[in-house]
Amino acid sequence: MRVTEGGIELEVPGEQTEGVEESVFYNPRQELNRDLTIATLRAFREREPRAESYLDAMAASGVRGVRAAADDWDVTCCDVDEEAVALAEENLERNDCEATVEHRDVNALMHEEVFDVIDLDPYGTPMPFADAAVSNCRDLLCVTATDTAPLCGAHFNSGVRSYSAVPQNTDYHAEMGVRILLSALARSAARFDVGVEPILTHATSHYVRTYLELEHKPTAADAAIDELGHLYHCEDCLHREADPGLIADPLETCPNCGGTRILAAGPVWLGSIRDREFVADVRETVPDSFGTAEKARELCEVLEAELDQPTHYDQHKLCRNWGLPANAMDDFLADLREAGYEGSRAHYGGTTFKTDASVAEIREATADSLD
Numbered sequence: 001m002r003v004t005e006g007g008i009e010l011e012v013p014g015e016q017t018e019g020v021e022e023s024v025f026y027n028p029r030q031e032l033n034r035d036l037t038i039a040t041l042r043a044f045r046e047r048e049p050r051a052e053s054y055l056d057a058m059a060a061s062g063v064r065g066v067r068a069a070a071d072d073w074d075v076t077c078c079d080v081d082e083e084a085v086a087l088a089e090e091n092l093e094r095n096d097c098e099a100t101v102e103h104r105d106v107n108a109l110m111h112e113e114v115f116d117v118i119d120l121d122p123y124g125t126p127m128p129f130a131d132a133a134v135s136n137c138r139d140l141l142c143v144t145a146t147d148t149a150p151l152c153g154a155h156f157n158s159g160v161r162s163y164s165a166v167p168q169n170t171d172y173h174a175e176m177g178v179r180i181l182l183s184a185l186a187r188s189a190a191r192f193d194v195g196v197e198p199i200l201t202h203a204t205s206h207y208v209r210t211y212l213e214l215e216h217k218p219t220a221a222d223a224a225i226d227e228l229g230h231l232y233h234c235e236d237c238l239h240r241e242a243d244p245g246l247i248a249d250p251l252e253t254c255p256n257c258g259g260t261r262i263l264a265a266g267p268v269w270l271g272s273i274r275d276r277e278f279v280a281d282v283r284e285t286v287p288d289s290f291g292t293a294e295k296a297r298e299l300c301e302v303l304e305a306e307l308d309q310p311t312h313y314d315q316h317k318l319c320r321n322w323g324l325p326a327n328a329m330d331d332f333l334a335d336l337r338e339a340g341y342e343g344s345r346a347h348y349g350g351t352t353f354k355t356d357a358s359v360a361e362i363r364e365a366t367a368d369s370l371d
């Protein structure tokens with residue numbers, strides 16, 4: 001079937017049924033991910049003009065590589081699958097784009113060659129590729145993880161195995177995934193004296209995507225490790241606390257309700273998940289011609305305004321816990337701000353928000369409007 005995306009044309013094997021395209025080599029649901037990738041590459045090149053080489057490490061149809069090559073990146077497409085490699089070659093040719101195409105295990109390639117930008121987009125966890133990527137990427141590492149159940153603690157053992165951390169299944173599950181992934185990548189990078197700074201991260205539908213600016217310096221690796229810590233979550237009243245530092249000081253009893261059903265997660269990334277200015281640059285770089293332009297810009301806008309707190313609340317879940325009907329999110333946030341707290345929407349979904357108020361303070365600040 002023929003697919004058009006970001007101004008390029010692809011031929012991918014598969015059937016088009018009722019407008020939904022299905023192919024093992026091309027996932028239309030990842031178009032937002034790819035549009036943001038291209039916008040991020042453009043914004044990053046403004047920031048770091050010497051960045052030239054881009055490795056599409058898991059090329060499949062070659063869609064990312066073709067789109068980057070059309071933007072004048074010096075592209076290498078790699079895939080371990082023979083059919084994918086042939087397809088990527090055809091799609092490059094179809095769009096008059098040049099790139100090096102490698103048919104091999106990308107871990108071996110990354111250990112042999114250094115790239116300015118590496119894009120990891122595997123099925124499931126990216127961690128088997130993390131060591132080779134962080135040690136052989138000069139400037140920007142782009143990573144997708146689609147194993148959201150292990151990341152958020154729903155598949156606990158798998159999460160522990162893949163990420164060498166303890167994830168917990170909470171009401172902020174997508175954010176748990178973001179922070180477990182960033183923690184694991186920061187720790188992998190630190191082993192090679194590389195520091196990571198997440199300049200853009202989002203959790204969208206069934207994946208987490210992050211862009212890490214790398215600094216090859218032990219002090220930068222130390223600074224990234226300083227962003228790690230633990231999260232404690234009360235299953236009864238939804239109170240949560242962040243505990244910075246690698247040495248955990250676990251909560252035994254909830255300071256809000258006295259409950260003892262406390263979940264402990266970590267090490268997680270407690271630092272910022274994006275650079276606001278960079279996200280604004282990305283938003284401004286998204287052209288109208290991108291299929292997901294509106295969605296991409298909206299996502300960037302929410303990310304720019306989102307507070308840095310390491311967990312978000314779900315307003316509906318809180319109100320259910322209090323046995324009260326939820327009101328409009330704008331009114332709810334206005335009450336928090338009027339009471340002197342910070343409040344923002346979160347990009348994790350319609351009823352999610354962030355605040356510096358504790359669960360008890362939220363209850364008090366919004367009581368008049370909800371009761």
Ligand SMILES: C[S@@+](CC[C@H](N)C(=O)[O-])C[C@H]1O[C@@H](n2cnc3c(N)ncnc32)[C@H](O)[C@@H]1O
Nearest residue numbers: 058059060079080081084104105106121122123
């Ligand atoms: C999710 S698909 C990539 C999708 C593509 N990047 C896109 O945006 O449409 C994952 C690809 O990774 C490839 N892959 C898996 N393990 C690999 C490895 N060790 N080295 C290179 N490619 C690998 C698979 O063959 C598959 O084509």
